[in-house]
Amino acid sequence: MLQTLSTFDLLVVGCDVLVRQDSRYIVVNDRDIAITGNRIAAISPAEAIDRAQAREVIDASGLLAIPGLINCHTHAPMVLFRGLAEDVTIESWFNDYIWPLESNEEPEDIYWGALLAIAEMIQSGVTTFADHYFFCDQIAEAVTESGMRANIGWAVFGHEGERKLDQTVAFAQRWQGGAGGRITTWLAPHSPYLCDRNFLALTAQRARALNTGIHIHCSETHDQVALSLKQHGVTPPALLQQAGVLDVPVLLAHGIGLTPEDIAMLKDYDVAVAQCPKTYMKLAMGTAPVRAMREAGIVVGIGTDGVVSSNTLDVLEQMRLLALDQKQAARDSTTMPLQEVLAIAFAGGAAALHLPDIGELAEGKLADIALLRQDGAHLFPRYDAIANLVYSARAGDVDTVICDGKLLMRYGRLLTIDLPRVKAEIARRLQRLNQRVAEKRLATYPT
Ligand SMILES: [Zn+2]
Numbered sequence: 444m445l446q447t448l449s450t451f452d453l454l455v456v457g458c459d460v461l462v463r464q465d466s467r468y469i470v471v472n473d474r475d476i477a478i479t480g481n482r483i484a485a486i487s488p489a490e491a492i493d494r495a496q497a498r499e500v501i502d503a504s505g506l507l508a509i510p511g512l513i514n515c516h517t518h519a520p521m522v523l524f525r526g527l528a529e530d531v532t533i534e535s536w537f538n539d540y541i542w543p544l545e546s547n548e549e550p551e552d553i554y555w556g557a558l559l560a561i562a563e564m565i566q567s568g569v570t571t572f573a574d575h576y577f578f579c580d581q582i583a584e585a586v587t588e589s590g591m592r593a594n595i596g597w598a599v600f601g602h603e604g605e606r607k608l609d610q611t612v613a614f615a616q617r618w619q620g621g622a623g624g625r626i627t628t629w630l631a632p633h634s635p636y637l638c639d640r641n642f643l644a645l646t647a648q649r650a651r652a653l654n655t656g657i658h659i660h661c662s663e664t665h666d667q668v669a670l671s672l673k674q675h676g677v678t679p680p681a682l683l684q685q686a687g688v689l690d691v692p693v694l695l696a697h698g699i700g701l702t703p704e705d706i707a708m709l710k711d712y713d714v715a716v717a718q719c720p721k722t723y724m725k726l727a728m729g730t731a732p733v734r735a736m737r738e739a740g741i742v743v744g745i746g747t748d749g750v751v752s753s754n755t756l757d758v759l760e761q762m763r764l765l766a767l768d769q770k771q772a773a774r775d776s777t778t779m780p781l782q783e784v785l786a787i788a789f790a791g792g793a794a795a796l797h798l799p800d801i802g803e804l805a806e807g808k809l810a811d812i813a814l815l816r817q818d819g820a821h822l823f824p825r826y827d828a829i830a831n832l833v834y835s836a837r838a839g840d841v842d843t844v845i846c847d848g849k850l851l852m853r854y855g856r857l858l859t860i861d862l863p864r865v866k867a868e869i870a871r872r873l874q875r876l877n878q879r880v881a882e883k884r885l886a887t888y889p890t
Contacts, residue, residue: 452848453478454497457489457504458814459828461785463803468785470828476508478810481623481848485806501853503814506842507828510802511570511592511811512758513792516658516696516717516746518576518598520556522563523548523869523876525750533664533726534888541751542884545577547876553578555868557585560756562860564591567757567838568813570846573694573717573746573796575631575658579614587622590851590859592811594796596631596658600886601638605645608632612649619655625847627655627798629694634660635679636667636889643686656692656797659683662700664728670889680705689714694795696746699723699731706732710739715795718787719748720764726752730772733765733779733787743787744795757838762788766833781829814843 455476462471473489477497485492494500521541528540548556553576564572571592574582579597586593595618597611615628630653632638632646638659650657662668662679671679680701683689689712698716701709716736723729736743745765747756762784769779793802800809815836816822822831822840844852851859 449498450496451477451479451484451492452498453501453810453845453850454492454494454499455501455503455508455812455814455845456494457502458506458508459817460486460804461507461509461829461832462486462805463790468782468829470507474508476804476812478845478848481810483804483806483808483810486804501843501850503843505816505818506814507817507832508804508812508814509568509832510789510804511813511844511846512568512788513744513796513802514564514569514572514747514756514758515694515715515744515792515795516719516748517560517572517574517756518749519560519572519574519582519756520548520553520576521749521751522560522756523552523556523872525754527877528751533728534890536726536752537888538884539881540879542886543879543881544877545885546880546883547878548577550578550581552872552876554581554585555865555872557582558589558860558865559869560750561585561589561591562857562862562865563756565589565844565851565857565860566841567755567759568815568841568844569756569758570811570813570844570851571792571796571798571801573658575696579618583618583621583626586626588859590625590846590849592625592798592801592846594627594629594658594798596629598631598633599638600633601642602886608642608645608649612653615653615655619653623847627796629656629658631658633886634663635671635682637886640675640682640686643683643688647687647690650691656694657688658694659688659696661695661698662705663697665700668700668702678702678705680709684708684712692797696748697723697728697731698736699729701732701736703735706735706739706741710741715742715744715791717744717746717795718765719746719753719761720768721754721761722748722752724764724768730768733769734773737783742791742794744792745788755838758788759836759838762833781833784833785829810845810848812845813841815840816842
């Protein structure tokens with residue numbers, strides 16, 4: 444049989460594309476996106492590329508192509524507990540719900556939980572997530588099978604000791620560069636309030652030896668900052684600095700309580716801050732000084748946090764809430780304009796995870812693409828496609844998702860995850876998983 448050699452593996456035809464030009468995001472219309480291997484080979488005016496040159500063609504007419512969304516901070520398998528801790532204080536959220544519930548988890552639960560979370564993220568246009576959780580081999584397996592991209596850190600508490608820390612280090616070594624390069628691993632001490640200075644210093648030492656980064660919760664509330672000042676005489680970021688944590692790339696989750704002095708200090712380090720505003724509003728934690736961080740040059744990205752606080756893994760929703768929360772807190776409707784929201788979501792997310800080849804649709808970048816329908820009543824008229832994306836689009840508008848050049852969802856159908864099976868596997872575990880025995884909790888939130 445005569446074999447013809449295809450120039451492109453995938454050709455996405457006839458879509459609008461969100462691109463960055465001279466530091467501004469714009470939408471260009473009627474384009475074809477050609478993909479070879481795991482990278483974007485060309486973005487050309489529609490029909491400039493001969494369809495016969497492609498092994499597979501995706502009809503994307505009417506769709507908007509955006510870079511695959513980046514979830515910079517989550518605890519993916521917490522989907523297992525969705526809706527179990529509502530309308531409670533942050534102390535009760537940790538001590539009466541999360542840590543007793545998490546003591547029920549077994550490795551296989553995490554595998555199925557991760558798959559459910561990944562299915563939800565793919566359906567929401569997310570192609571990369573930074574996970575901070577336990578039993579990470581199972582998460583890495585779910586990432587491998589599903590085709591997603593992930594930065595994974597095995598969460599560890601100071602009271603678990605050096606041996607446990609080294610088990611998390613071994614995980615990081617085992618999976619660094621895994622799944623054909625789609626997995627990166629960082630270390631993930633829980634927080635300065637549950638890891639003392641010595642433990643943080645040990646973690647920093649291990650991260651330096653591995654040449655990897657650290658993903659950690661920090662200054663999540665103003666109360667945590669007050670407690671740190673009382674116990675250690677310094678703020679949580681200053682404690683991280685003293686322990687050497689800031690000598691490696693660091694991703695801080697939340698930073699609501701960052702002081703002007705913290706920001707002035709952090710800007711000289713390789714530090715990024717993940718923002719998950721839905722959690723902050725839900726647990727009444729306050730609003731992070733995002734404007735001050737950005738003005739100081741600190742990288743900011745968007746996360747969803749775990750589903751027990753945010754209820755969804757929907758990055759579009761978090762983008763919208765970030766803008767709204769920042770405007771409201773500043774009493775300034777001009778703050779956090781559309782361009783800045785996109786810069787945080789895409790360029791910020793890529794920089795926060797040290798993955799410079801994601802977060803932008805351009806020749807040579809990794810082919811991580813979400814294609815959104817634009818035909819819903821809520822998206823018409825389309826005077827401003829970017830305003831529609833930030834303030835009107837819904838996760839349900841996501842139609843087709845490509846990660847690392849491979850289709851993960853086509854025309855609304857998941858291709859790599861058997862969602863009914865995942866739900867059935869989780870359903871039969873729920874009764875065991877939702878028991879809450881206070882004495883079994885993994886840790887205690889300090890007050
Ligand atoms: Zn978190």
